[in-house]
Structure formats: structure tokens, C-alpha cells
Amino acid sequence: MPTFTDYLWLEDDDSELVNGFGLFWVKAVPPEQVATRAGGTIGERVGWEGLVERSDGSRGSHRLGVAELGGWSFVLDLEGDSAIGDDLVVRLSKGTTAISHFLNVELDDHYRLVEDGDVRLDFAPWDPTDRQGSAPDSLLPAMDTVGFDFTEDLDPGDPDYVEKHPTPAAFALTEYLTGVKLTADLLHSLTYLLAEARSR
Secondary structure, three states: OOOHHHHHHHHOOOOOOOOOEEEEEEEOOOHHHHHHHOOOOEEEEEOHHHHHHHOOOOOOEEEEEEEEEOOEEEEEEOOOOHHHHHHHHHHHOOOOEEEEEEEOOOOOEEEEEEEOOEEEEEEEOOEEEEEEOOOOOOOHHHHHHHOOOOOOOOOOOOOOOOOOOHHHHHHHHHHHHHOOOOOHHHHHHOOEEEEEEEOO
């Protein structure tokens, strides 16, 4: 079972995703179809450096990189705008399961599990006690195991204080759901299909 400790590399100052991100996982839908569902134009295939260089989409659009991983399409938005993501993950979930996870530089975060348009779970990893969706408690055992902290916020000087790692825990939950372990090396090794998704 994955846990947050497998993803502590995300908290490094030089992490590939340190400036924020938007991630989507779409089950059993090929990258080309995912790119089409995103509603924008499909571009070239690039490696990691090419994706980073092109992740400055024009006004009203976002550059996405889409790759195939273990029966899922993995979609990366290095701009990390949850405003586009909330709508997009529902579109991507048509006839399948989709997951979205966003974090911006202000540490605002958002996680969603959607099945064929039905938002099953919707919460902020910083506060896993406040869960929304049609099945908000369906993943509670897994969330506890991967390392989400459901205790109240305490002052760091309190003897009962435990440091929280919400982003690594969210990545571990995604691995539990997808069976795919995401690493920095994997991000660098993938070939991404570029897609430009437009806000709706």
C-alpha cells in the first residue's frame, strides 16, 4: 500500500512540481481522445523539457501534456489552475473514471474523483475532514492508510503536534486508485502529447 512517505520528494525545493500543478488521470481512454475531450487543439509530442517550455498557454487556454501510463491517460498542467480543472475533470470522466488534483503556489489544493460525470469525492487535501460528493466516505480507510491527517490543527509547539504532508498523501491516494507510482524520473521519461484546453 502506498503512503505519503513515497512522495516526500514533492516537498523538495527543486521538485519538478514545486511551482504548482494540475494532474488528471483518465481510465482506459487513449491520450488522443483525452486531448479531444479537453476541447482544444492537439499538438506535437514532446519530452519533459519541451512540455516545460510550452507550459505558458495563451490567454483563456492551458497547455496540457498527455501520456499513457498503466491503462490510464496521465494529464499534466504545469499552470495548476483549478478553475479549468473542475469543469474539465467532469468532461474527461464521460463513460469512465477520472481523477484531478491541483495545487498552486499559494498552497490552495483540490482533489476530485469523478465517475461518468458523478463527483464521488471532492475535498482539499489540507483538510480531509471536509469532504463533499456523492460518496464522500467511500475512501476513508485508504485515505487514513496513505497518511491523511484527520486530527485538528495544532500549534507546532504543542506536544501532540504532527507535521502534515497533504500533497504526498494525495499522490499516494492516486497511486492506490490507479496502480501507477509517479516519480520524478518517470515524469522526465514520458513522451507527452500536447493539447491546448480552453476554459468554458
